[in-house]
Amino acid sequence: MAKLKCLLFGLLLSLCLCDAVKILAVFPVPSPSHGILGDNMVKHLLDGGHEVTYITPYVSKQPSHPKLRIVDVTDNTNFFSDKMLDVKQIMSGAMNLQDNEVLFEIMVNIARLTFENPNVQKLLKDRTYKFDVIIGEYMFTDLYSSLPAVLQCPFIWFSTIEPHSMILSLVDGPVNPAYYTGYLLPEIAPYSFSTRVRELWTLVKALYQNNAQFYAKEEEIYMKTLAPIVREQGRPVPNYNDLKYNASLLLGNTQVAIGSSIPLPQCYKHIGGYHIADPVKPLPEDLKKIMDNAKNGVIYFSMGSNLKSKDLPEDLKQGLLKVFGGLKQTVLWKFEEKLPGTPKNVHIVQWAPQQSILAHPNLVLFVTHGGLLSLTEAIHFAAPLIVIPVFADQFLNAKQAQHKGYAIKVDLSYHLHEDLKVALDKVLGDLPKYTARVQELSVAYHDSPMKPKEALNFWVNHVVKTKGSPHLKSVALQVPLYQRVYLDLLAIIFVALIVLLIVVKKILCLVMGKKNTKVKTN
Incomplete structure (x- = not known):
């Protein structure tokens, strides 16, 4: 019996060792929400028995x-860090974090700093350690797709936001702007004629910037930081443009119940919600007591990890306190420092275990900035929303949530407290409707053959087992853009029409010429 146990243990161990792969996870963006996504992805990959090398700016938080x-x-x-975000500049419009060029400049410089970092250079030059696959975070730059030039293994993109034309262009092609462009122009289809024109112009401009303005800078960084290592390895340097379009898979931090249902390529896989703890950690005793005793329910207010509530204008903070103080519900406000003069029903929380708060049965409403992590958690725990978007994809997230019927969008402005009061009255006055709608979406979100963390491990394993999953790569990548949109056919039709017009004109001239000759003869 003991021998049989040893044999079975050895067999199980060998199976685990066979399935274990060596993964490089690249999450260099210094933003807390991106750190949460990277940390939890690494955790699930380690739980799956894999070996993970993790490029991160949040070293102190790693177990x-x-x-x-x-x-x-x-x-x-x-x-770059969240401390550089000035809420007053954002509110006045002086800081525009919707601008594609601004976002690119920030993110391409983060990629450059990452590639130039001595620790990363040491890793890339280490020939003794081989990787089976790379997972790179996509954030407004294509540079991380060039890592396989050095490491010679399959590459997987991970998109932190809703699918959009910039990332989909790397694995398939742009989404039809007649009904969707993603974060670029946050509108919900069906569009009016003028909106369709704006969507088309926005997409064309973004594709031009990406392939003309930004490409040259990315290629320069690639040739400076990675190409020399490839030459040291004794191999020819791959073309950067070829590397851009060579990803094996695209993992998306999304679920259809949360975002838009649009056509997606076979290589796009939804894993949104993998960052949510299962089971959720229990609340600290003080917060548990507050929420348990909230007879009229709890409203949780948080502007996320990047924007600090303490940086709001003083008049606005006092206005918000007055609005919250007039409610019968208990309010938990995530605030980074002590706030004097808080009403009895308002509790300031400097650190908030958001998932645990949203999971509490007395939670009735979540007021949020509209980051995709917060929206995913709201759907997961079935919490109605009021969304105050600040930058990037948050505007699209807010509009989608409002369109789906479980949220109201409020603009961040100097009269936020007034607009928020109107939104609170509307949601709380019709709370059963908003709650029922978010519960419907929550059922759709949870009704899946695999949990998000299981899907993550499955598809990473699949790419390794199938040697880069070439069967998932879209044939659209082999078709030039001018053929995809039939520009060649349009050119032929245009030329044919011109030729036809010339022929008709000449025939008419000949006919008219003969008539004139007859008239003169007569």
């Missing part, structure tokens, strides 16, 4: 694990 190797890019926080 000790025998199969985890950390590559420190903390220096990225010196270039």
Whole structure:
């Protein structure tokens, strides 16, 4: 019996070792929400028995694990961090975080700093360690897709936001702007004629910027930081443009119940919600007591990890306190410092376990900035929303949530407290309707053959087992853009029409010429 147990243990161990793969996870963006996504992805990959090398600026938060190797890019926080976001400049419009060029400049410089980092250079030059697959975070730059030039293994994109034409162009093609462009122009289809024109113009402009303006800078960084390592390995340097379109898979931090249902390529896989703890951690005793005793329910207010409530204008903070104080519900406000003069029903929370708060049965409403993590958690725990978008994809998230019927969008402005009061009265006055709608979406979200963390591990394993999953790659990548939109056919039709007009004109001239000759003869 003991021998049989040893044999079975050895068999199980060998199976685990066979399935274990060596993964490089690249999450260098110094933003807390991106850190949450990277940390949880690494956790699930480690739980799946894999060996993970993790490029991250959040080294101090990483647990000790025998199969985890950390590559420190903390220096990225010196270039960009949430502390650089000035809420007053955002409210006045002086800081435009919707601008594609601004976002690209920030993210391409983060990628450059990552590639130039001595720790990353050391990793890339280490010939003793081989990877089976790379997972790179897409954030307004294509540069991370060039890593296979050095490491010679399949590459998987991970998109932190809703699918959009910039990322889909790398694995298939742009989405038809007649009904969707993603974060570029946050509108919900069906569009009016003028909106369709704006959507088309926005997409054409973004594609031009990406393939003309931005491409040259990315290629320059690639040739400076990665190409020399490839040459040291004794191999020819691959063309950067070829590397851009060579991803094996695109993992999306989305679920159809949350975003828009649009045509997606076979290589796009939904894993949104993998960051949510299962089971959710219990609330701290003080918060549990507050929420348990909230007879009229709890409203949770948080502007996320990047924007600080403490930085709001003083008049606005006092206005919000007055609005919250006039409610019968208990309000939990995530606020980064003590706030004097709070009403009895308002509780300031400097650190808030958001998932645990949303999971509490007395939670009736979540007031949020509209980040995709918060929206996913709201759907997961079936919490109605009021959304106050600030930048990037949050405007699209807010409009989609409102369109789906479980949220109201409110603009961030100097009269936020007035607009928020109107929204609160509307939602709380018809709370059963908003709650029922979000519960319907929550059922759709949870009704899936695999949990998000299981889907993550399955598809990463699939790419490795199938040697880059060439069967999932879209044939659209082999078809030039001018053929996809039939520009060649339009050119032929245009030329044919011109030729036809010329022929008709000449025939008419000949006929008219003969008539004139007859008249003169007579």
